[in-house]
Amino acid sequence: MGLTITEKILRDHSDNKNAVAGDIVLAKIDKCLGNDITAPISINVFEEIIKGTNKGVFDKDKIILTPDHFTPNKDVASAIQSKMLKDFAYKYNLSNYFEMGRVGIEHCLIPQERLVLPGEVFIGADSHTCTYGALGAFSTGVGSTDLGVAMVLGKCWFKIPESIKFIYSGTLNKWVSGKDLILYTIGKIGVDGATYNAMEFTGEVIEHLSMASRFTMCNMAIEAGGKNGIVAPDKITKDYLKDINESNYRIYSSDRDAQYDNIIEFNCSEIEPQVALPHLPENAKPISEVHNMQIEIDQVVIGSCTNGRLEDLEVAARIIGRNKINPRIRCIIIPGTQEIYLEALKKGYVELFIKSGAVVSTPTCGPCLGGHMGILAPNEKALSTTNRNFLGRMGHIESEIYLASPAIAAASAIKGYITSPDY
């Protein structure tokens, strides 16, 4: 019987070489990750486990700590949490601790730093760790205790997931990006439509999709309840990793006769840019419909681990051009990492954004989780390129969040209501 890419990677990392979907395995992990919200608990767990033993971290090069959520520290409490990460990193001589100035939003930073490669098993105490499936790795979010234990044992328990195969056929309409494909998909299957499953993204559209869009799609697998999103590595993946010798990673793909829980095909010529209405990502509607609703907004956020990559800023810059941000709107643009920020500076995007009336922030999760740098007041509406529009996520519980791509966000920031660059 054939196997899926997810089954193969997990089986090869586990002690059970016959394991298939449904089996619980203890698997070796290649890297693990924690941030300023989740790692403090993991550190306590870690210290409790090794207390009285001569144990330390399983591998000082395989533990990554990114204080990115409230960076630069927004208050005393968050500063204390970040300090825990720093102290831990220095105590155990970790090679992948990223201090402010080097840190970026973790899921933009880690692929950029080549800290995840095809064929690896990666866990992160952050639900959007599923992002790296775009590189053909098995990558998933876990809890703080899982991370604490993994930092000692170098292992994590998994139930090998069944896979759902998504086939995207046809060609993409104008302004349709990975963000629109994934919002459309979640709109069709619901926020629990892939609970526990691996979401395998395939089809001719995916074969031509940029890495940035693939990251965006895998990033939001969790918003359909998925355990991981995954795209089999191909030429686009190899080009993205051209600075890495191919012998350093392993390329897996699904067998032709692999077993799927479900196979779902979408004809992309029917997919318009999408907007998810409050308060769930599954409330996705085509832009033509949302445009007619004339939804006036107070804030636009372009950034996050979903859409904070250079390609996202490029689209926004192209649409904003010489236009001005609508004076009623606070437009916040957040490059995902310092490298992206610098590139955006060099290409002139940052100047263009500032001249248009937007603010450009240092890399941070900030407003995405209602942390800081752009909190909403009661009854305010935001259009955001982030991944969650849950009630109260970006501020007051009577505020509203709409999710869309950078193209829709930029066009709407100019007009003042949710619209497309084409209207």
Added chain:
Amino acid sequence: MNGIVLKYNQKNINTDLIIPARYLTNSDSQHLASHCMEDLDRNFKQKKEELNATIIVADSNFGCGSSREQAPIALKTAGVKCIIAPSYARIFYRNAINIGLPIIEFQDISMINTGDELEINFNEGNLKNITNASEFKINKMPKFLQEIISIGGLVNYAKKKILEK
């Protein structure tokens, strides 16, 4: 175990509702517990105390969203001893197991209401609603997960693993 129910007839109760991100700058469990479920129900704490409830019943996809372990920690520290829902988001599910908070997948939540007294026998896979005199079978967990729960969570499991070596 026996306990009184507090029920939320709502699907997709996410971890932002269970513990909002604005409280995550401090991971002290008492602090988290004091804000537990705040954005879902301002009166959570009061209701829970008035009823003396220790079992939360909710609709499907409970705990979706962020991976924050602060969510099950907040619930556990607030005195929740068991959660019952038709389904869970997977990270919440594993977090609950890892910290030793029992969690039951149960479809017929219409048979349970706020204020009902339940008797749950995990070993035998039995759920009894004493208030309306009904009885149900519940699924037993896979062996590996039972092992984790029975030794009190993943931390104890890891300690045991280290000592074995």
